[in-house]
Amino acid sequence: MQVAIVLYDQFTLLDAIGPYQVLIGLPGAEVVFAAERAGRVITGGRGLQLHVDNTLADVPRPDVVVVPGGPGAEADQLADGPLHDWLRAVDQTSQWTTSVCTGSLILASAGLLAGRRATTYWMAMDELERLGAKPVTDRVVFDGKYMTAAGVSSGIDGALALAGRIAGDPVAQEIQLGIEYDPQPPYDAGSPAKAPNAVVESVRRRAAASS
Amino acid sequence: MQVAIVLYDQFTLLDAIGPYQVLIGLPGAEVVFAAERAGRVITGGRGLQLHVDNTLADVPRPDVVVVPGGPGAEADQLADGPLHDWLRAVDQTSQWTTSVCTGSLILASAGLLAGRRATTYWMAMDELERLGAKPVTDRVVFDGKYMTAAGVSSGIDGALALAGRIAGDPVAQEIQLGIEYDPQPPYDAGSPAKAPNAVVESVRRRAAASS
Numbered sequence: 001m002q003v004a005i006v007l008y009d010q011f012t013l014l015d016a017i018g019p020y021q022v023l024i025g026l027p028g029a030e031v032v033f034a035a036e037r038a039g040r041v042i043t044g045g046r047g048l049q050l051h052v053d054n055t056l057a058d059v060p061r062p063d064v065v066v067v068p069g070g071p072g073a074e075a076d077q078l079a080d081g082p083l084h085d086w087l088r089a090v091d092q093t094s095q096w097t098t099s100v101c102t103g104s105l106i107l108a109s110a111g112l113l114a115g116r117r118a119t120t121y122w123m124a125m126d127e128l129e130r131l132g133a134k135p136v137t138d139r140v141v142f143d144g145k146y147m148t149a150a151g152v153s154s155g156i157d158g159a160l161a162l163a164g165r166i167a168g169d170p171v172a173q174e175i176q177l178g179i180e181y182d183p184q185p186p187y188d189a190g191s192p193a194k195a196p197n198a199v200v201e202s203v204r205r206r207a208a209a210s211s
Numbered sequence: 212m213q214v215a216i217v218l219y220d221q222f223t224l225l226d227a228i229g230p231y232q233v234l235i236g237l238p239g240a241e242v243v244f245a246a247e248r249a250g251r252v253i254t255g256g257r258g259l260q261l262h263v264d265n266t267l268a269d270v271p272r273p274d275v276v277v278v279p280g281g282p283g284a285e286a287d288q289l290a291d292g293p294l295h296d297w298l299r300a301v302d303q304t305s306q307w308t309t310s311v312c313t314g315s316l317i318l319a320s321a322g323l324l325a326g327r328r329a330t331t332y333w334m335a336m337d338e339l340e341r342l343g344a345k346p347v348t349d350r351v352v353f354d355g356k357y358m359t360a361a362g363v364s365s366g367i368d369g370a371l372a373l374a375g376r377i378a379g380d381p382v383a384q385e386i387q388l389g390i391e392y393d394p395q396p397p398y399d400a401g402s403p404a405k406a407p408n409a410v411v412e413s414v415r416r417r418a419a420a421s422s
Contacts, residue, residue: 013228020224021364051261152389153394154393160397161397176400180332189387199385
């Protein structure tokens with residue numbers, strides 16, 4: 001089983017690395033990173049660079065596709081292009097086509113979520129709807145072979161749910177124990193419904209200022 | 212404020228990227244990666260390579276030090292060497308010296324956790340004690356300026372707790388909302404106390420076979 005995690009300039013690291021750390025635990029899985037251009041790929045804005053060996057063309061038939069989100073997803077990965085062509089092509093044969101955070105905007109802009117239930121980053125729900133999906137505010141949403149996860153850290157939950165469907169509950173539980181995923185956040189502010197209003201407004205203001 | 216995340220061959224990606232994704236949200240923070248040798252650094256066993264621009268010598272006075280764990284921590288980062296020299300030096304002036312997973316074994320082998328309460332990956336508690344620390348099975352442990360987090364994914368919780376101490380609760384909550392960290396794991400198997408016995412035994416067997 002081959003898992004392909006797609007990278008592009010200005011993706012958000014945790015969107016990709018959460019699922020990576022889960023899915024490498026699948027017995028027999030080969031997890032590869034692929035990008036439109038091989039070589040260094042800039043991540044979400046602070047200069048860390050990953051070296052990606054595979055171009056999209058090097059990975060023509062992945063069983064599982066994972067599309068992370070990030071500032072690049074919102075900025076310049078919505079116009080139809082080579083990434084979208086590749087996504088449409090591999091989706092023909094994939095067992096699972098998945099995304100984290102605003103990665104679902106890329107899937108939707110490639111036409112793959114038309115009329116489907118899907119989720120995205122909490123601030124991008126309207127945009128997801130504009131792109132033809134049916135937004136759902138759940139943390140992990142399955143619609144047929146399409147799995148979409150909410151913002152950034154949700155890729156860990158989404159990938160564990162996916163691992164369970166691929167390999168069964170005991171294997172997914174072993175992966176969870178392997179990464180000691182027994183979350184105990186020091187605050188309960190991880191969704192706009194739970195965070196204090198002032199916190200939600202501050203995050204919204206900062207996002208508006210930076211876009 | 213400068214945050215230095217230390218990398219070395221065969222570190223575990225999520226150990227480093229969880230705290231990274233949290234700590235880049237600290238206002239005014241510069242987060243840098245540093246390694247004994249600059250250039251590509253191999254990660255936890257599956258070939259993804261990060262390009263690290265800074266040598267340890269390039270980062271002489273970080274305010275916060277983060278040491279991830281991984282197979283490399285257990286294998287060849289316990290013998291005293293340049294990484295340990297650097298850790299002892301920067302610890303003289305750091306505001307916070309921290310680790311995730313078996314990163315605490317590196318801190319302990321550098322002599323920085325002698326007699327201190329600390330945690331590590333659930334399978335490495337005995338080793339942490341042998342190296343002179345007082346193991347505690349909490350997910351995040353503070354002892355003075357030393358913060359240690361349990362296995363792999365716990366670095367997110369640890370970094371959020373640290374962000375709260377550095378910048379106050381509202382800022383940490385904004386970071387939590389920014390990464391939509393409202394965890395909803397599909398299973399409750401993230402610690403050996405919670406996972407089914409068969410799952411714990413299977414993970415232990417696999418670890419024994421690979422070491």
